[in-house]
Structures are given as C-alpha cells and as structure tokens.
Amino acid sequence: MNTQEFCKTFNLLDFVRENLDGHKPFTMALEDFVVTFHDVGILEFKPKAESQQYLVLSAGVHGNETAPMEIVSDMVHDLLNGKLELRCHLLVLIGHPKAMLEENRFIDFNLNRMFNGEWKKYWERRDEICEVERAKRLEEAVNDFFSKSCANDTRTHLDLHTAIRASKYQKFAIYPYLDSREHNPAVFNVMQDCGVNTILLYHKPSTVFSYHSSHNYKADSITVELGKVKPFGENDREDFAAAEKTLRQLVEASYNFDHTTRYKANGQRLFKVKRELLRVSDDSHLNVDDGLANFSSFEKGFELLSDPEKPYVVESDGEAIVFPNNNVPIGQRMALVVEEV
Numbered sequence: 001m002n003t004q005e006f007c008k009t010f011n012l013l014d015f016v017r018e019n020l021d022g023h024k025p026f027t028m029a030l031e032d033f034v035v036t037f038h039d040v041g042i043l044e045f046k047p048k049a050e051s052q053q054y055l056v057l058s059a060g061v062h063g064n065e066t067a068p069m070e071i072v073s074d075m076v077h078d079l080l081n082g083k084l085e086l087r088c089h090l091l092v093l094i095g096h097p098k099a100m101l102e103e104n105r106f107i108d109f110n111l112n113r114m115f116n117g118e119w120k121k122y123w124e125r126r127d128e129i130c131e132v133e134r135a136k137r138l139e140e141a142v143n144d145f146f147s148k149s150c151a152n153d154t155r156t157h158l159d160l161h162t163a164i165r166a167s168k169y170q171k172f173a174i175y176p177y178l179d180s181r182e183h184n185p186a187v188f189n190v191m192q193d194c195g196v197n198t199i200l201l202y203h204k205p206s207t208v209f210s211y212h213s214s215h216n217y218k219a220d221s222i223t224v225e226l227g228k229v230k231p232f233g234e235n236d237r238e239d240f241a242a243a244e245k246t247l248r249q250l251v252e253a254s255y256n257f258d259h260t261t262r263y264k265a266n267g268q269r270l271f272k273v274k275r276e277l278l279r280v281s282d283d284s285h286l287n288v289d290d291g292l293a294n295f296s297s298f299e300k301g302f303e304l305l306s307d308p309e310k311p312y313v314v315e316s317d318g319e320a321i322v323f324p325n326n327n328v329p330i331g332q333r334m335a336l337v338v339e340e341v
C-alpha cells in the first residue's frame, strides 16, 4: 500500500486495536510534516516549518473514556489527509490500548495513578499489572518529545478524559499542582474556548499524567473532563464541538501560551480541593447514590464517608464532591471534597 492509500483509509483506533502488543516504529514524510509511529498509540508529528510549540494530546488513559479517543482519531485522520494543518510539534497518545479494546477504565490498576515514576514501585509486579510497562512507555514518549524542545518553546499537555458520572458543570478540568509555578492565563482561556467553565485547582503533587508532564517538563498541563463516559459510537459529537474546534486550533498553533497572555475567560468557576478522601479500610464507604452528579454539595454535619476509624463529616455548608468512587483499593482516592473560590 502506498502512503496516500495508507493515509486515506487510516483509522487510528482500528490501527491501535490491530497492534495491541506494539509494533516496530516507522516514519512517513508527507507534504508539510513527518509523522513517526513510535509504538502502539504513540504518534509524533514534526512540522517541516519551524515551530516553537510542543503539544501533547493524550486520550484513553482510561479505556472506557471513548469520546476523546474518537476526537483525536479524527484529527489524526484529517492531518494525514491534509484537512487539518499542522503548525506545531504534536505528540498524540492513546493511553491504554488494552483497556480501550475492552472499553474498561483499566485492566489491573488505574493507569492514571502510575505516573511521575509511581510505576517503579510496581516494577517487580509488571507481569501481573499491565499498566506498569505502559506508564513507563508513555513517560518515555513524553520525555523524548519534550527533550527536543528548547528553553523558550512552549510545552502543553492536554490529557483528555470523560467522567464516570454526570456533573453539575458538564465540562470541567483539573489544573495539577504547580509546585512553585504560577497558573498560566492562557490555559484558562483555552479551557473556556473548549467550553470548560469550571476549573478545579489541585492542591498537591500526585501520580496523574498531567501532573507528571507539568512537574517534570514545566508544561502547561491540565486534565480535561469533556463529558460523561459512553461506549464507542454513542457519543453525541455535537456536545464536544467547541472542544474539538479548539483542539484543532491548537494543532494549527493559533494559540499563544505565553504567560503574559491576558486572562479573558469570563464567568469561569474556580474550585479548590479542601480534602482528599482515601479508602483507609475495607469498611470505608461513601454515602452517595450512583446517580449523584459531580459538584453536588452537602450540608454541614452530613456523614459523607463512613469508616470505623476515619469517617468524614461535612464541615461547612456548600462543600461539594467530585469523583466519588466506592470501588477503589485501600490507599486510593475515593473522592475529592472541593469548595468554590
């Protein structure tokens, strides 16, 4: 098959499904860029024209979060077929191909708790936990990509997700902890253009992918929750139209990520994390219905987390909950208690 035929019929998600255990790297030179298929779900686009922007778009770190994978896959198709112009350095990642095939959040362990080197703690168990080697591989890909950039280049990473449950604010994002850096107004502006009007400011280092790239490469990184989890083919792409348009504009490098960018976002809600509720024992249990939306709030005095040793009772009216999950192992996050700032 020649390059033109390959591009015309190429579907990233099918290609990933067909190469689950990896493939040999290969490169194709197209008119405006060179694309390298480094490994399953790891594609790098290098523009022929000079660019100072390095963009990572990751989707499917959770295998059942299908909409972002569909969006990214369509963008890759359009890039390969000249329908989307590439004006930045771009790394596209389909995070967890095996979980994607099964449309499950993960196989053995939540991949989005394995970054920032956390996978090293599980290295001895890599044969029983498939996410260990994948986290290592994804970190290597990000490292190789950002290592090509210079000090004045911009580094951006959008880790695209959809949430398990509905949300009071349908689209929201989690801005990872920045150590001693400042929040970048450009990130808020891009989120606003994506239709993301609620931003949760994370309060401490973590083992999620966006914190990894932010902490290690000083990237402008953010985890974006674009809607609710649905099976492949059942996403209403109209719901994602603003995000999709903005992602395409990012690839066309029509955004400036300079920290001096003026904050134009208007009406954006900001939340901060007040507390992280961890599972401390087998008996830890959140007293929330499955149908309860993210950002639902409680009255002071409500026992949100029951546990014989360490229950959590709501301390003030208006405390809200994000990502409640009774189905996590001991030591992992069961929910975030957040409050508006």
Ligand SMILES: O=C(O)CCC(=O)N[C@@H](CCC(=O)O)C(=O)O
Residues within 6 Å of the ligand: 062, 112, 161, 162, 163, 164, 165, 174, 208, 210, 223, 323, 324, 325
């Ligand atoms: O809906 C849920 O409960 C989880 C959705 C999801 O996968 N969220 C990410 C957030 C990562 C972050 O905190 O930046 C996750 O839990 O991994």
Ligand SMILES: [Zn+2]
Residues within 6 Å of the ligand: 061, 062, 065, 161, 162
């Ligand atoms: Zn997710």
